Amino acid sequence: MAAPSGRIKVTRYFAVLAVILAGLYALVFFTGDQKPHPKLGLDLQGGTSMTLSAISADGKAPSASNLNEARQIIENRVNASGVSEPEVVTEGNRNIVVNVANDDPDQLRQLVQPAKLAFRTVLSQTTDSPPADSPSPSASATPSTSASATPSSTPSATPSTTPSATPSTTPSASPSSTPSASPSASGSAAPAASATPSANASQVALAASRAKTLAEVQKKLGPAWDAGQEVLSEVESGQASPDQLDPSLLAAIAPFAKLSGTEVDSLPAEMQFLLPTVTCSELNARAPGVLDDASQQVTACDQGDNVHNKYFLDVAKVQGTDVKSASSGYDTNNGGWNVDLSFTGKGQSKWTALTQEAVNAGQQTDPNTGQPGQNSSVAIVLDDSVVSAPQIQNVIVGDAIINGGNINQDSATVLANQLKYGSLPLSFKIESTQNVSPTLGTQQMNYGILAGAIGIALVVIYCLFYYRGLGLVVIASLLISGLTVFASIVLLGRGINFSLSLAGIAGFIVAIGITADSFVVFFERLKDEVKDGRTVRSAVPRAWVRARRTILSADAVSFLAAAILYWLAAGEVKGFAFTLGLSTIIDLLVVFLFTHPLVSLLSRSNGFSSPRFSGLGNLRSDAAAEAAGGTARAPRFGAVRTKES
Structure with missing residues (x-):
């Protein structure tokens, strides 16, 4: 078998490795927080x-x-x-x-929000507390959705923020159990959400709770409740709009601004929308899940602390269950982050029908003014607030894109994850939030680091004792591997939220054995070639050709095991599997770009080829011994053939 040509251009390998390391550490020190600190897990950092x-x-x-x-x-x-x-x-x-x-x-x-998604047609829109002397609240910019396979949303002005379709306050078939001083909307929406034949037990119980709370609210408000009924009567009859109320009447309904979120939720949806003293801060303080009933019209506001857009919304005709998948991304055309929604087959039909309905509504005109009389917007409602309310200009037959408003990279990622994994089957309230100390602490982390250091030291001592000069190659390779691992975990912490736990440290410690195994395979092949009578220089390329196949096979098996463990496991075991797989990949990188080129470079040196230094001189084949003395005998230190092959 002819010998490989032998020499490789080691500078190329070293240059590639240098570029990789320089790139990694440039990202470490010049991106993110620019601090070389790995993100630690709950057990190490708290x-x-x-x-x-x-x-x-x-x-x-x-x-x-x-x-x-x-x-x-x-x-x-x-x-x-x-x-x-x-x-x-x-x-x-x-x-x-x-x-x-x-x-x-x-x-x-x-x-941890429920993340129940609903698409509702905007029946009317206003601001939550307009000045009494303002003829009409200023228009707010809302995104608009164009018709394309993946429509993009671009800002456009809302035609009118005054109610374009005054919501009806007619009581539903379910009567109120609470008496009222006014025949108007006194006992309406709270019980209205309740007893229909199809209502489930939870909705019936919620309606009953609202009716009870509404009775308490009426008693608490006293004359203000009657003033609120008067406001509804004037708005419904067209005598006034919410932003043109008499100052004395506006002062009379001021107590509505002091209601809690639960109390505001008990009010009829029409009252929540039309009373200017019911603010978005109160509406957003309602408990999670109050808008879950898709068959009821509701009032909701934008997300955030300083929001002023209040919407009266129709029943939900497209819901989160109609969404097949969700992903976040950056729109280079509009220069903002968005969430792409892909619908199921039935969901796509519902979405297209909803946009058709919105377009038709926008094309209707008021016979008295000749202006558009209906809002053509569709609100995207997540839990109890409006994420976005784009105007629908054309029928959309493709997927939907949520953008505009306060959506940034973080909120887009969170929203996509919420929708991707589905809504919670339950609503939760937060009982407590507190900072926790590390469950294991710095001492345990130091123990883990100490165990890793001991493992590395034992590997180094063994290699120096058994391989002598080649042990120095092991030390250098482990150093390069350590530098690569450190930079990787820092960047992974920033990029994919990788948190280094004690289980992850254990994965790195176990991976030391995988890395050492690669060295052993290569060096043993090299010893076999020298034992057959070849010089160190000629033995290196032959040994590498045979060793690399074994190294690739062994690392492939290790990586496959780590991948399967990561896929099937949960919790801390995932961290162990992740670091084990990461170390396996880095092992291949180091062996191919550093260990092999370094050994090849050193083999050209007479000093490294010295039997006493390299550890390859105490090898002598039986054939060599017979040629020298006639009978085979045990290998003798310093006896090595110098035959070139």
């Missing part, structure tokens, strides 16, 4: 603990299956990257405790 309590209209504890399903969805959302290793556990028969290595409670609150 984080945030949030206790959620399931709420139900009837006050009963949820079923165990619903509670466990909610726990799984929350865990999937929080651990969207798969390697942040959150702790999400059930506690008792209604609580879920979420522990994450995250010091941002607000982001965690978003991740």
Whole structure:
């Protein structure tokens, strides 16, 4: 078998490795927070603990299956990257405790929201507290949706912020159990959401609770309640609009501004919308799940703290269950972040019909003014607030894009994850949020690092004792591997929220053996070639050709095992599998770009080829021994053939 040509251009390999390392550390020091600090897991750094309590209209504890399903969805959302290793556990028969290595409670609150999506036609829009002397509130910019396979949303002015279609306050078939001083909307919407033959037990219980709260609110408001009925009567009859009320009447309904979120929720939806003293801050303080009934018209506001757009919305004709998938991305055309929604087959038909309905409404005109009399917007409602309310200019037969408003990279990612993993089967209230200390602490982390250092030291000592000069190659290779691993975990922490836990450290420690195994395979092949009588220089290319196949096979098996473990496992085991797989990839990088070129370079040196230094001189084949003395004998230190092959 002819010998390989032998020499490789080692500078090319070293140059590629140098570029990779330079690129990694440039990203470490010049991107993100520019600090070379890996993101640590909950067990090493601590984080945030949030206790959620399931709420139900009837006050009963949820079923165990619903509670466990909610726990799984929350865990999937929080651990969207798969390697942040959150702790999400059930506690008792209604609580879920979420522990994450995250010091941002607000982001965690978003991740544990029910995330029930609904698309509702905007019947009317106004601002929450217009000045009494203002003839009409200023128009606010809302995104518009164009008709294309993947429509993009661009801002456009809302035609009118005064109610274009005055909502009706006619009571539903279900009568109120609460008496009222006015025959108008006194006992309407709270009970109206209730008893229909198709209503489930939860909706019936919620309606009953609202009716009870409404009776208390009427008693609490006293004369202000009667003033509120007068406002509704004037608006419905066309005598006034919410932004043109008499100052004395506006002062009379001021107590509505002091209601709690639960109290505001008990008011009829029309009253929530038409009374200017019912503000968005009150509406956004309602408990999660109050807008879940898709068959009822509702009032909702934009998201955020400083919002002023208040919407009266029709029934939900497209819901989250009609969405097949969701993903976040950056729109280079509009220069903003968005969330792409892909509908199911039936969902697509519903979405197209809804946009057709909005377009038709926008084309209707008021016979008195000749101006558009209906709003052509569709509100995208997530839980209890409006994410976006784009104007529909054309019928859309493709997917939908949510953008505009306050959507940025973080909120787009959170929203996509919420929709991707589905809405929670339960609504929760946050019982407590607190910072937690590391569950294992710095001492345990130091123990893990010490164990890794001991492992590396043992590998180095063994290689120096057994391979002598080649042991120096092992030390240099492990150093390069360590530098690559460190930069990788820093960047992965920034990019995909990878959190290094004690289990992850254990994965790196185990991977030391995989890396050492690659060295052993290569060096043993090299010893075999030298034993057959070849010089170190000629033995290196032959040994590498045979060793690399074994190295690739062994690392492929290790990576496959890590991938399967990562796919099937949960929690901390995922972190172990992730670091094991990462180390396997880095091992291949180091062996191919550094270890082999370095050995090839050193083999050209007479000093390295010295039997005493390289550790390759105490090899002598039986054939060589017979040629020298006639009988085979044990290898003798320093006896080596110098035959070139």
